[in-house]
Amino acid sequence: MMARIQGVSLLSLLVVVAVLALSVSEVNAQQLSFTYYRKSCPNVESIVLAEVKKAFKKNPTIAPGILRMMFHDCFVRGCDGSVLLAGGNTERAAPINSRLHGFEVIDQIKTAVEKACPRTVSCADILAYASRDTVVVTGGLKWKVMGGRRDGRVSNKIEPQQNLPTGFAQAEELISTFSQKGLSPQQMVDLSGSHTLGVTHCEHISNRIFKPVDKSMPKDLLSKLQKICPKKTTGTPIVLDQTSTPNKFDTAYFKNIKAGRGLMTSDQDLYNPGASLRQYVDKNLNQNTFAKNFGAAMFALSNIEPTLAPDGEIRKRCQFRN
Numbered sequence: 643m644m645a646r647i648q649g650v651s652l653l654s655l656l657v658v659v660a661v662l663a664l665s666v667s668e669v670n671a672q673q674l675s676f677t678y679y680r681k682s683c684p685n686v687e688s689i690v691l692a693e694v695k696k697a698f699k700k701n702p703t704i705a706p707g708i709l710r711m712m713f714h715d716c717f718v719r720g721c722d723g724s725v726l727l728a729g730g731n732t733e734r735a736a737p738i739n740s741r742l743h744g745f746e747v748i749d750q751i752k753t754a755v756e757k758a759c760p761r762t763v764s765c766a767d768i769l770a771y772a773s774r775d776t777v778v779v780t781g782g783l784k785w786k787v788m789g790g791r792r793d794g795r796v797s798n799k800i801e802p803q804q805n806l807p808t809g810f811a812q813a814e815e816l817i818s819t820f821s822q823k824g825l826s827p828q829q830m831v832d833l834s835g836s837h838t839l840g841v842t843h844c845e846h847i848s849n850r851i852f853k854p855v856d857k858s859m860p861k862d863l864l865s866k867l868q869k870i871c872p873k874k875t876t877g878t879p880i881v882l883d884q885t886s887t888p889n890k891f892d893t894a895y896f897k898n899i900k901a902g903r904g905l906m907t908s909d910q911d912l913y914n915p916g917a918s919l920r921q922y923v924d925k926n927l928n929q930n931t932f933a934k935n936f937g938a939a940m941f942a943l944s945n946i947e948p949t950l951a952p953d954g955e956i957r958k959r960c961q962f963r964n
Contacts (some may be wrong), residue, residue, distance in 0.1 A: 678789030681760035706840025707744030712773035720947025723766035765960035766791035784889035785937030792954030809846035809906035812955030831922035838895035844871035
């Protein structure tokens with residue numbers, strides 16, 4: 643006769659254990675993996691890199707564009723490619739995403755990948771590979787990216803404003819926002835180093851250069867920015883200062899911050915007197931250290947709440963649901 647434990651037969655318990663074991667096995671099989679496309683699309687990373695190189699040669703600004711796109715995707719609903727969906731009520735339409743660019747490059751990459759491996763590689767994975775490759779083509783180090791993300795079917799205009807920090811955010815707010823996504827203060831500083839690529843727009847520093855003026859900003863920099871940035875026009879781009887190299891992945895961003903020449907509040911506040919984040923800025927003054935730290939932080943970012951099978955889909959076109 644089958645034994646019973648607190649009214650439950652041993653047979654029932656064994657069935658439950660077997661089902662749970664199968665479920666765990668299935669879940670593990672669906673997790674992200676460095677070899678996810680080894681058989682189904684072995685050349686996917688080479689295809690993505692080739693397309694990124696071609697696009698960067700035509701227009702270097704796609705590097706910071708795609709890198710920022712990855713960040714804006716992963717902080718909203720996890721890394722599921724939801725920021726790529728087009729439409730009036732999607733994440734792309736949110737005011738905080740108004741300056742995101744490089745979508746056409748992701749579409750070009752997707753077309754090339756689809757030609758080689760139809761309906762196999764998600765747009766979310768393509769974005770993860772491409773963001774890594776934009777750093778590589780600008781002089782940074784390569785890091786390993788896992789595959790297996792699925793594309794999310796939901797994209798809401800309201801959610802970016804609720805999840806993404808602005809250029810006006812101070813250090814404590816940034817620490818809290820990144821912590822909610824499972825990222826440490828050091829990873830937050832490392833990822834902020836992405837600002838070494840590209841330009842900053844006047845609208846993001848207006849709170850420092852016009853009334854009230856941020857007195858901590860060097861007078862020569864303040865004067866320069868006040869001349870470049872009209873008080874009412876928000877679209878004028880500015881380069882990160884004389885030491886900036888907007889198309890090169892280097893330590894200029896951290897050097898500017900240490901010299902008190904960070905532009906946005908979210909930049910300079912990383913090095914305010916007494917700030918606990920200063921140590922991480924100082925560490926990233928070394929090019930090799932920064933490159934390694936950035937890759938590790940991007941690896942962590944790219945694994946935020948991925949959508950996994952059987953959820954989501956593999957979009958044929960990144961802008962539209964199947």
